[in-house]
Amino acid sequence: MKVYNIFPLTICQSKIDIEDKEKSNLISLIKEMKASSKNIDYYNKIGSWTGDTQGFENLHHNSEFNNLFGEIKKKLIEYLDVLNIDQEQLDIYIQRSWATISEGKEHIDRHSHLQSHISFAYYLKKSKEDSKIIFYDDKRHNELIPGLFESPTANKRKIMKKFNVQNSASISIDPEEDDIIIFPSKTPHSTQPNAVNNQRISISADISLIAKDSKLLEHLTPPIKNWIKI
Ligand SMILES: [Fe+2]
Structure with a gap:
């Protein structure tokens, strides 16, 4: 695909x-x-x-x-x-x-x-140990079910099998x-x-x-x- x-x-x-x-x-x-x-x-x-x-x-x-x-x-x-x-x-x-x-x-x-x-x-x-910077995505175009990317319970059940740039509500960068x-x-x-x-x-x-x-x-x-x- x-x-x-x-x-x-x-x-x-x-x-x-x-x-x-x-x-x-x-x-x-x-x-x-x-x-x-x-x-x-x-x-x-x-x-x-x-x-x-x-x-x-x-x-x-x-x-x-x-x-x-x-x-x-x-x-x-x-x-x-x-x-x-x-x-x-x-x-x-x-x-x-x-x-x-x-x-x-x-x-x-x-x-x-x-x-x-x-x-x-x-x-x-x-x-190296100091805090990273985190960016958040307000749009979440791919969040088919609202709340899915950050849901603690869905996370525990691994409804999202893994997270990457396509399905994350936030991403940290380590300068x-x-x-x-x-x-x-x-x-x-x-x-x-x-x-x-x-x-x-x-x-x-x-x-x-x-x-x-x-x-x-x-x-x-x-x-x-x-x-x-x-
Ligand atoms: Fe700021």
Whole structure:
């Protein structure tokens, strides 16, 4: 039987090559941010420390991060190339960027970034045992019986004989230190809840794609220079 697997979700993984000295400096800066958290009650030590909820959501304004974001920009362009999106016609904006630190069993629950187009996680510090990233499929085109892919009882009875990309509600990716994972912002994701982290540090950002020229374009966001504040 010929099988068509259609309508994929494309997530890209690549290496970011920056010097160890620069990485150590960024790690120190992020630890300083955590030490001066502005909303410490929000950090419950079940969830990871996330800089965007603690007053540090603009790493891209900090010149110490310039080189890193320059390297990341190259990867974002490669990602757009993979999807055959003509980046020459788009301005790529970082609208928000922050660090996360996970210690022990801390994790980040399932969420998505609905106010942007592309998001990424870059792993500045990560050991093999640290938590993976998990992506969830909201569409589940192949879930013939709703709930089947995640049903504990059906799972126990092995109604699904095995799981693969055709029949999974979630899939984990295991990045290494220096990796970047790039994905559509609207994709639900979390970190692995049951891992024990040895101070895993990642940097994330939300990216908006804005048309350089809005002429004859209906669906893209027009150039910000054409906006007026009212
Ligand atoms: Fe996220």
